[in-house]
Amino acid sequence: MRLNDDLIATDIAAYLEKHEHKSLLRFITCGSVDDGKSTLIGRLLYDSKMIFEDQLASLESDSKKVGTQGENIDFALLVDGLAAEREQGITIDVAYRFFATDKRKFIVADTPGHEQYTRNMATGASTADVAILMVDARKGILTQTRRHSFITTLLGIRKLVVAVNKMDLVGYSEQVYEDIIEDFYAFADELATDLEIQPIPMSALEGVNITSRSNETDWYEGPSLMEYLETVPVGDKRLNAPFRMPVQWVNRPNLDFRGFSGQITAGTIKTGDRVKSMPSGKQSTIDRIVTATGDLEQGIAGQSVTLTLADEIDCSRGDVIVSADDPTEVSDQFQARILWMSESPLLPGRRYLLKIGSKTVTATVNAPKYGIDVNTLSDVPAKTLELNQIGVTTLSLDQAIPYDPYDVNREMGGFILIDRMTNDTVGLGLIDFALRRASNIHWQAMDMDRATLAEQKGQKPAVLWFTGLSGSGKSTIANALQKLLFAQGKHTFTLDGDNVRHGLNRDLGFTDADRVENIRRVANVARLMTDAGLITLVSFISPFRSERQMARNLMAEGEFIEVYVDTPIEVAEKRDVKGLYKKARAGEIKNFTGIDSPYEPPKDPEITIDTVNHTAEEAAQSIMDYLKEKGMLDI
Incomplete structure (x- = not known):
């Protein structure tokens, strides 16, 4: 038994050593639905002898279950791992597979073709060197074919294989192939000037032009797909780029060690090199390049390392350590x-x-x-x-x-x-x-700061943000509160939704996008008013939690007070003092909150007002009591 274990270990070591120094190519398959992407990868794995016997037996059994005829194997099942994928015969998720030949190692991403999952395809393309664009010979260039072509070039891929698949279903017609390639080249002229395109006619199911040239397409003189993948030059441009390493973790296991851990994304670094921590721009020198297996004299792109610096400089997660001579912007x-x-x-x-x-x-x-x-x-x-x-x-x-x-x-x-x-x-x-404009605009410091202006008024600045449905009573309560504050000599201003739309936001409608912009502008005005030391009352429906959170984030800690005027829609609609609900129900007003546009109630407001059982004056007094309790009315 020991002898067998030793032999297995020796075989594994020999295998790893054999593949250690091979170049690695990352590529994706993409294209429209059912163009044969998964079948192609399955065929590559099969022909590369990367399928174990038990996997092959399982594959043969699964192929029969899904109705594959005769002795044929459904190679797509190798990478379509999700049950939903097998049921529908499409790829949904991104499937990554590793395989190797005598000449090169490969990582392939099988990406979905359905338009709904374009985002998954973009994920797979983000790290690839080559894209194999699958085209069904019967259908030619489709919209999704164009979309995937554009996304791959958008994401920086400059080597593209146009794989005209299912040639067996068109009788291996050279004319069909030439028409498709001509159509693609006409489109590709606008993609990128440095794009390298390799067209290949093939049948993934039959194995034609996959690992070797086939007699079925004796009119084709180019390489097979595997010949192309094994020989296409893919130099790592990152090695010749300026040094970059985003800091993922400040590594401080004890008081005697402080390092910055991350993966080098570009360039090389040596001990003694001058570096900067961005965005602060603080400089230092590389003291050590630490890895799990020991220190290095040099680190290169793709390696995960911990850098220690000769000086104690401010550097934390999210910062980037860069070459001092060629820093980032x-x-x-x-x-x-x-x-x-x-x-x-x-x-x-x-x-x-x-x-x-x-x-x-x-x-x-x-x-x-x-x-x-x-x-x-x-x-x-x-x-x-x-x-x-x-x-x-x-x-x-x-x-x-x-x-x-x-x-x-x-x-x-x-x-x-x-x-x-x-x-x-x-x-x-x-x-x-x-x-x-980012470098041309600077914050102008003023001698009279917000603290001084607030002290002059004898109050703490605050924003009371009234939110609720139309007709809930927001403006009525805000008006009553302002009178109470005025009576106590406090300096206030009210920003009301209707009033602001007569001027500042006159150009905005009531679509979701317009509502977002409406609140963005008002929130920034409210922030300026707190800088003036004012207590600002903001009365807006403000239907989305995200924008109310945005407004809160603009204010100093404790200065944003969310007042939820909690009135059921049936009560607000019964009041309908402006007749808006009636118009909305009649279809005369579109995007009306509560009818055909959503309202997202606050989850944890500072104050909740019940206007069904309390008058506006009672509500205003309860808010006054809150402000006094929090010490907002006096400095």
Whole structure:
């Protein structure tokens, strides 16, 4: 038994040593639904002898279950692992597989073709070197084919195989193949000037032109797919780029050791090299390059290391250690290309979480400059972005971040957008450049600061944010409260939803996007009023929790007081002092909150007002009592 164990260990060591120094190619398969992506990968694994006997037996059994005829094997079952995928015969998730030949190692991502799962396809493409674009010979170039072609080039892939599959179903017709390739080249002229395209006719099911050239297509003179994958030159551009390492963890196991752990995303680093920590710009020298197996004299792109520095400088998770001679840029405003990945459309002006590398910040996404038509690649007008739509827009962050343009460095220029309420990933973005105005606008310091102005008025600044349905009584209560505060000599101002729409927000309608922008503007005005030392009463329906949270985040700690005027819709509709509910029910008013537009009640407001059992004056007095209890009315 010991002898067998030793032999197995020897075989494993020999196998690992054999593959250790081979180059690695990452590629994806993409294209429209049922173009044969999973079947192709299954065929590659099968022909590469990467399927164990028990897997093959299981595959043969599963093939019979799904109705595969005769002795044929359904190779798609190798990578379509989800039950839903097998039932529908489509790929939903991204499946990664490793295999190797005598010449090269491969990691392949089988990405879904269905339009609904375009976001999954983009995930697989984000790390690939080559894309295999599958085209059904019977159908030719489809909209999803064009969309995937555009996304792959958008994400930086410059080597593209146009695999015209299922040639057996068109009698291996050279004319059909040539027409498809001509159609694709006409489209590809607009994709990228440096795109390298390799067309290949094939049948993944029959194994034609997969691992070797086939007599079925004797008119084709190019390489088989495997010959191309084994020989296509893929140099690691990251090695020649300036040094970059986002800090994932400050490693301090004891008082004698302080290191910064992360993966080197670009360049090389040696002990003694000068580096900077961005965005602070503080400089130091590399003292040690520590790994789990010992110290290195040099670290290269792709390695995970811990760097120790000669000096104690401010550096934390989310910062980036860079070459001192060639640092990153730093900015808080960008132009970016965005692929929208949510079924809920982009709401311009809404704040989303932006995650880039190991850093997460808050970002306001502005209305798109334009969208991109995936069929023609032309610019089209766009006020928002829908699911799978691609557009160009600008973003403003709540703090400056270090970055490189995506076309220069994928890791330093690519980001995702996350909904702050649901934590869903809603968008994928690529930074083009920083906006010039970001470096031209500076905060002007004033001698008379907010503390001085508040002290002059003998009060603490605050924002009382009244939210509730139309007709709930927000403005009535705010008006009654303002009179009480005035009677005590307090300095106040009221921002009312209707009144503000006569001036500042006159250009806005009542779509979800307009409501988001409405609250963004008002929240910033309210913040300026707290800087003046005022107690500001804001009376707006403000239906979305995300925007109310945005307003809260603008204010200093303890200065935002959310007042939920909790009135049932049937009561508010019965009051209907403005006749709005009646018009909404008649279809004369669209996007009316509570009728055909949602209202999201606060989850944890500071104050809840019941207007069914209390008058406006009683409600105002209860708010006054709260302010006195919290010490808001006196300094």
